[in-house]
Amino acid sequence: MNGRTNKRKQLFVAITMLGLLLCSAEAFSAINNAGIMDTVLNRFKTNASLWASIIESVATRLFWTLALISMVWTFGMMALRKADIGEFFAKLIRFTVLEFRV
Known part of the structure; x- marks a missing residue:
């Protein structure tokens, strides 16, 4: 008798679930998603313009x-190996012309 009761409970649950699925109304979202990407993009652009100056200065x-x-490391190594003044000026020019090109 216990097995029969379990089957009835399972049948009742299955019929109830099927009834709820068939009777459920269609749900509509209240979100208006027209132009949502433009809104997100504009917000990001506004906030990014605030960060740009901070990031650029850092x-x-x-x-x-x-x-x-x-420069300190390079000139320090040159001083340790006792390079002459011509090498220092050559390295300084190389640093300013080649390394700091904009």
Whole structure:
């Protein structure tokens, strides 16, 4: 009798689920998605223009810091091997002309 009761419960659940599926109304979303990509793009553009100046100043500072480190290292190595003044000027010109091209 216990197996019969389980089958009835399963049949009742299946019929109830099928009835709910057939009777469910179509759901409509209240979101108007016309032009949503344009809105997102405009918001990103507005916010990105605020970041641009900050990122540019940090990148410029980083560039010059790394350039200074590179020059100090290069000239330090040249001083340790006792290079003459002509090599220092040649390296300085090479740094300014070749390395810092804009």
